[in-house]
Structure formats: C-alpha cells, structure tokens
Amino acid sequence: MATVAKSRTGCDVSGLLITFEGIDGAGKSVQAEALRQWLEAAKQRAVLLLRDPGTSPIAEQIRRILLDRTNGAMSPWTELLLYEAARAQLVEECIKPALALGKVVICDRFYDSATAYQGYGRQLDLAAVMQANRIGACGLVPDLTILLDLDVEVALQRKGRLALDRLEQEERAFHERVRQGYLALARAEPDRVKVVQGDRAVGTIAAEIRQLVTAVLGG
Ligand code: TMP
Numbered sequence: 001m002a003t004v005a006k007s008r009t010g011c012d013v014s015g016l017l018i019t020f021e022g023i024d025g026a027g028k029s030v031q032a033e034a035l036r037q038w039l040e041a042a043k044q045r046a047v048l049l050l051r052d053p054g055t056s057p058i059a060e061q062i063r064r065i066l067l068d069r070t071n072g073a074m075s076p077w078t079e080l081l082l083y084e085a086a087r088a089q090l091v092e093e094c095i096k097p098a099l100a101l102g103k104v105v106i107c108d109r110f111y112d113s114a115t116a117y118q119g120y121g122r123q124l125d126l127a128a129v130m131q132a133n134r135i136g137a138c139g140l141v142p143d144l145t146i147l148l149d150l151d152v153e154v155a156l157q158r159k160g161r162l163a164l165d166r167l168e169q170e171e172r173a174f175h176e177r178v179r180q181g182y183l184a185l186a187r188a189e190p191d192r193v194k195v196v197q198g199d200r201a202v203g204t205i206a207a208e209i210r211q212l213v214t215a216v217l218g219g
Helices: 028-042 057-067 076-100 111-121 126-136 152-159 172-188 202-218
Strands: 016-021 047-051 104-108 144-149 193-197
Touching (some): 016 076, 016 111, 016 202, 028 047, 028 104, 028 202, 047 076, 057 076, 076 111, 076 126, 144 172, 172 193, 193 202
Parallel strands (some): 016 144, 144 193
C-alpha cells in the first residue's frame, strides 16, 4: 500500500500526497475539489485540500505579490524563489503536519509548477530550478501527480481575457512552453506523473482520476 509520502529529509510521514498540475485553465481546481468530495464521502481517510502558492497566511501574502499585475518588473529568479518560499511555508505549516496524522493531502499545484513555469516557461536553468524545488518542498515528493493536459488555445479561451493575473497574462508561447514542460516531466517520471486529457466532460475526467487515486490508495 503506497501510503507513505516519500521524503528525502527522512521525516516521518504516514499520509498520502496527491498533487494536481496543468496550465492555467486546465481545470485542476475543479477536479481537485471533486476528488476531495469523493474521498470525504468514502470516509476512509481524513482529507485536506490545499493550494500552492497559498493556504497559510504567510504563503497567501507571497501569492499576492507573485500574481500582482503591477509587479511586471519582477526578475524570473525572484519569482522562482518567492514560489519556493511560499511552498516551504505551506509544507512546514500545513502539509507535513497533515501527513504525519495520516491524512490524504490534495495539493492544487506543487513544485512541478516551478519546473514547468519557471524552468520551461521562463527558461531558467532546469538543474537550478530542480535544486530550488528540493529546498522549497523540504524534500517531499508527491505519491501521485495528476497532470491535466489541454490545448493552450482552449485553456486560454476558458480563462477569458478579463482580470488575468501576472502569470496568466503571459503570451501564448509562454503557456505552450509550460505545457510542453509538463509533458516532458510526465515522460521523465511516468510512475508518479499521470497525464489525464482535460478536454472532456468534468465527470469523465473525475472518474479517470478516481481510478488513478484508487490504484495508489490500494496498491
Ligand atoms: P493557480 O492560479 O493555479 O493557483 O496558480 C497561480 C499561478 O502561479 C499559475 O499561473 C501558475 C503559477 N505558478 C508558478 O509559476 N510556479 C509555481 O511554483 C507555482 C506553484 C505556481
């Protein structure tokens, strides 16, 4: 039974960490919430749904800086380090305590977002981004990562053009690099990162995700 979140820091964790990833507009948040409801209804394990960046008060403050459209002068390295800082706070304050209690933690984004957005999207040195990821995630590696894959044009249309945040307002080519980065990650770690086609009915996608999660919970 794969119920132990792997930790390179050797911390004692007994829960399960499931992360959702994808380009903006891929439908992660809807699917993460659907999975939370399904797991809670099953009443087998306590469940916690979180978002990265955010959730804890400090990480939410960092999130506001990161997504603020008036911060156009932010350097890509500053951006990376702020995401990692927010993540470290989320891990130490929320994720590790929940895993230690044996909870299923569902996280809407995690360090794969930094690899895809800052590594592939901003084209920062990938090895440096991955090193920063290990620090930001405090050594945690998800048990399962659901990658919702969707055509960039379809995803951008879903988002619309109004009230886009600093990252969402990036050009189409940026989002295309992010998508390709995610797909490269899935090829590199096929056991952990599962690609789910995001251009189908919400219920169909949710059913496929439940199967993947059941395999991890029961396997
Ligand atoms: P969200 O709107 O899905 O919560 O994510 C906020 C934005 O932050 C989204 O455009 C993706 C971006 N992001 C990164 O660029 N790097 C990261 O490490 C994370 C977690 C998110």
